[in-house]
Amino acid sequence: MFVRLLYLAGLAVGVTSLVALLGGSFWAFDLMSHFRVQYFVLLLLSGASLFALKQRRQSAVLASFALFNAVLISPAFFGTGSHQVAAGESAPLRLMSINLLSSSNGNDSVRLEIESKNPQIVVFLEVNSWWQSELDGFLSSTYPYSQAQPREDNFGMTIFSKIPWSELQVLDLGGDQVPSMLATFDNDGKPFHMLAVHFFPPMGKNGTRRRDEAFKQLPSAIADLPFETMVVGDLNATPWCYPFRRLLTESKLLDSTTGFGLQPTWPTDLKLMSIPIDHCLHTPGVRIVHREVGADVGSDHWPLLVDFQL
Numbered sequence: 106m107f108v109r110l111l112y113l114a115g116l117a118v119g120v121t122s123l124v125a126l127l128g129g130s131f132w133a134f135d136l137m138s139h140f141r142v143q144y145f146v147l148l149l150l151s152g153a154s155l156f157a158l159k160q161r162r163q164s165a166v167l168a169s170f171a172l173f174n175a176v177l178i179s180p181a182f183f184g185t186g187s188h189q190v191a192a193g194e195s196a197p198l199r200l201m202s203i204n205l206l207s208s209s210n211g212n213d214s215v216r217l218e219i220e221s222k223n224p225q226i227v228v229f230l231e232v233n234s235w236w237q238s239e240l241d242g243f244l245s246s247t248y249p250y251s252q253a254q255p256r257e258d259n260f261g262m263t264i265f266s267k268i269p270w271s272e273l274q275v276l277d278l279g280g281d282q283v284p285s286m287l288a289t290f291d292n293d294g295k296p297f298h299m300l301a302v303h304f305f306p307p308m309g310k311n312g313t314r315r316r317d318e319a320f321k322q323l324p325s326a327i328a329d330l331p332f333e334t335m336v337v338g339d340l341n342a343t344p345w346c347y348p349f350r351r352l353l354t355e356s357k358l359l360d361s362t363t364g365f366g367l368q369p370t371w372p373t374d375l376k377l378m379s380i381p382i383d384h385c386l387h388t389p390g391v392r393i394v395h396r397e398v399g400a401d402v403g404s405d406h407w408p409l410l411v412d413f414q415l
Contacts, residue, residue, distance in 0.1 A: 108155065112163045115151035118144055119170030128347035132313040138346040139380050142367060145174040177345055181362050195295045195415045197394055198268075199224040202301075202337045202383055204371075204406035207231040207259050211403020212239040218402050219244070222410055225267045226290075228301040230339055231404075232261035240265070254284040260303055268292055278302065278326060279319035289332070295415045297391070298330045302338040316341055320348040324356040333390040333415055334358075339383050339406065358386040361411055365396040371406045385411045 121137055122144040128135030152167035201224035203215065219227060227248070229240060237255040240263060245251070248265035252273050255261040260283045264273075270288040278285050286301045304320070307313040320342070327334050336358060342349045344360055353360065362368060362381065369379035383406060387393065392414040399408030 108158055108160055108163075111151055111154060112160070112167070115148055115155070115163075115167040115170075118147050118151070119167060119173075122148075122170060122174050125345070129351075132307065132310050135313065135346050135348075136307060139343040139382075140378075141174050141177050141343070141345045142369075142380075143378065145171055145178060148174065178367065180360075181344075181365065181367050183364070194392065195292070197412045197414050198226070198292070200226045200228070200299070200335070200337060200385065200411045200413065201399070201408055202228045202230070202339075202385070203399075203402060203408045204230040204303075204339050204383065204404055205232060205236055205402075206404035206406070207233045207236065207257075207261070209403045210235075212236075212243070214400075214402045215240075216243045218400050218408060222399065222408075224410065226299065227265045228286075228299075228337055229263045229265070230261075230301075230303045231259050232263045233257050237261070237263060252286060252288070254286070256284075260284065262286060262301060262303060264288060264301060266290070271296070276300075276326060278322045279305065279315055280322075281305070281315055281318075283319075285319075285326075285338075287326070292415070296332045297415055298327070298332050298334040300327060300334065300336045302336060302340065304339065304341045306341045317348045320352050323352060327356065327358075334388045335391060335413070336386040337384070337409070337411070341382050343380050343382060344384075353386070356386075357388070359389060359391075361385040361387060361393045361396050361413075365393070368396065368398045368409075369407075370398055370409060373401060373405055373407060383407075383409045385409060387413065391415060 125137035128138050148167050148171035152164045156164035232255045234255050244265050250266040253263040270290045272289045274287045276285040288299050305312050305315040369381050370383035395412035397410050
């Protein structure tokens, strides 16, 4: 009886992981796509258990499902991400994205993380008026360039920078008046664009539609930009979901995760269920030399830190 239940449970996980490929046809299927790592671990454990119990055929079935999920995960480990600073190119710059959690008041931990990592550019998400006042208090002296769009919901945004920008536009990618910021940085003769975004969470059919509309509009927003481009922020999507994969295909953007391993960013309080939903995407002329998830800053997200060259 135990063997049968174990096999059926593993089979249900495997079938779910296949159904998740149909995310483009139904929003609930797309929700299933975010847990590839968890599917792989569960299938590997259940398959190994059945093998130990001498259930070779059932073990092989679950192993095939595990392999399928492993293939989808593998680019994070075996892709062609760059890990070395290239001589003759611009000096590396450090970019950090922090989803603050609007209800949190952990300003000391945020300040310490920024002082420790010392990024040139910081993108803050979920910035309300209280957070904006706190950030201005401890960053304005060291980050002379800033642009703020605080809101009392979860979609306020602020950029702080040590390097100047020549232009900054506030965009509405999803048509919901949620701000995204497109900045063009001077960078000593090697200019680049950075688009900071925060998409709606796919909570139900309506939330998924609003998120996916922003995904659809993003390629056209950056299509005619003259310089190398980075897109950073909380996309509320993992690399395995349908709109994310479609975005990479349509925009020719690259995922900075490639070659740097799995780096889940949310939620901080359920580590076994954590998934990567905070991202940095970039055009081919950007070299990612380092990428990591930062320390706990009192939010439900871990910060994302990226070092890059042009």
